[in-house]
Amino acid sequence: MFSRRGFLGTAALAGASAISGRVQAASIPEAPTMDKVVMQPPLHPTSGPDYRPVVTLNGWSLPFRMNGDWKEFHLVAEPVVREFAEGMKVNLWGYNGQSPGPTIETVEGDKLRIFVTNRLPEYTTVHWHGMIIPSGMDGVGGLTQPHIQPGKTFVYEFEMKKSGTFMYHPHSDEMVQMAMGMMGMVVVHPRDQSFRPVDRDFVFVMSTYRVDPGTYLPHVNEMTDFNMWTWNARVFPGIDPLPVRLGDKVRVRIGNLSMTNHPIHLHGHSFAVTCTDGGWIPESAQIPETTTDVPVGAVRVFDVLADNPGDWAFHCHKSHHTMNAMGHDVRNLIGVSRKDLAKAVGKLAPDGMAMGSTGMAMGNMEMPTPDNTLPMMTGTGQFGPIEMGGMFTVMKIREDLARDDYRDPGPYKFPQGTVAYEVTAPAAEPARQKPGSPPMKNMKM
Numbered sequence: 001m002f003s004r005r006g007f008l009g010t011a012a013l014a015g016a017s018a019i020s021g022r023v024q025a026a027s028i029p030e031a032p033t034m035d036k037v038v039m040q041p042p043l044h045p046t047s048g049p050d051y052r053p054v055v056t057l058n059g060w061s062l063p064f065r066m067n068g069d070w071k072e073f074h075l076v077a078e079p080v081v082r083e084f085a086e087g088m089k090v091n092l093w094g095y096n097g098q099s100p101g102p103t104i105e106t107v108e109g110d111k112l113r114i115f116v117t118n119r120l121p122e123y124t125t126v127h128w129h130g131m132i133i134p135s136g137m138d139g140v141g142g143l144t145q146p147h148i149q150p151g152k153t154f155v156y157e158f159e160m161k162k163s164g165t166f167m168y169h170p171h172s173d174e175m176v177q178m179a180m181g182m183m184g185m186v187v188v189h190p191r192d193q194s195f196r197p198v199d200r201d202f203v204f205v206m207s208t209y210r211v212d213p214g215t216y217l218p219h220v221n222e223m224t225d226f227n228m229w230t231w232n233a234r235v236f237p238g239i240d241p242l243p244v245r246l247g248d249k250v251r252v253r254i255g256n257l258s259m260t261n262h263p264i265h266l267h268g269h270s271f272a273v274t275c276t277d278g279g280w281i282p283e284s285a286q287i288p289e290t291t292t293d294v295p296v297g298a299v300r301v302f303d304v305l306a307d308n309p310g311d312w313a314f315h316c317h318k319s320h321h322t323m324n325a326m327g328h329d330v331r332n333l334i335g336v337s338r339k340d341l342a343k344a345v346g347k348l349a350p351d352g353m354a355m356g357s358t359g360m361a362m363g364n365m366e367m368p369t370p371d372n373t374l375p376m377m378t379g380t381g382q383f384g385p386i387e388m389g390g391m392f393t394v395m396k397i398r399e400d401l402a403r404d405d406y407r408d409p410g411p412y413k414f415p416q417g418t419v420a421y422e423v424t425a426p427a428a429e430p431a432r433q434k435p436g437s438p439p440m441k442n443m444k445m
């Protein structure tokens, strides 16, 4: 999983010692890097205060080392290749081998020292979104610090004043760098382990890209017309499922660094939003929800009791956000006679294909796509095509999962007689009121 690279080259050392007199050059920690795009097992702390670690969908937590009473991390900003799902790879910028960067996990009251080495072709900074830290550590290039030039290493030092869920991203050529995927999550565990504990704790950040079919690079100037709607830079069916043991208390932490809001919906349960990037919500102020809107530049965390076994869809409720690229310009042909349409299209384009006169269900249709392009609607379940893409995955609630087992348990084995089924008996004529007839019995008018 982790591999280690020699980032301790003379250039990086000189950069660090030039910037912070408080840190000796020789003390820069190694920078672990990740070559996998699937969820890594929770990283239990081996030093410092204890906590129950999170797992990052299609991601990982950054290992740290203790140096006296400082917890030290090393982020490396660099170009990466990220697979959105099998069949599509995109050239992005990220941290330590992947985009988004690794999750930084720490504990309330910890003293953090985060080294940031810039391997990008332009300068950068890291802003710590939502954290209460000294102004000079806030990472706004030009305003609170000089930009970190390519090849240089800067150090951020602050104390984690409060627990919660936060984000990190550049505040330096921000539009380009965020459109290229530079972001990550920060989880600060409460020092008091009895404060709202959960059995499973998931985290991911939402980002969007416009990658034209057949290409490999996002349009960084795009404002509104995105076509790849991602959770941790993955789209369905590439997003990890959320395996959960029946009866587990589950926490899901969601950051949004895209350009629009995402109403996130979980089937089969009601949950409560318990935390934002501003802090914990008192129990008396929590309301039951099945969908929660995650605004731009915000974090929403919900807790849910997984008391309903099954395969539960978990997705953004904007239907275009559960689709992959292509197809948004297709005309609505519902109700159009397929025969007449085929004739008309045939005259204009002999190889043309008339499609979708009864809807756009594509389960039985194979369409050729350009290289490096995913189908618009895809995925197959045990009963047939799922026809989703983008921000969609499944919470899989099972009786027989072990603690800390986050492997995909496969499709749900539905107990006999619990699945919606076809009836073949003729439907009885329902009683309907005909226009002009006297009111039916029992009907108040």
Ligand SMILES: [Cu+2]
Pocket: 229, 261, 262, 263, 316, 317, 318, 321, 391
């Ligand atoms: Cu959405």
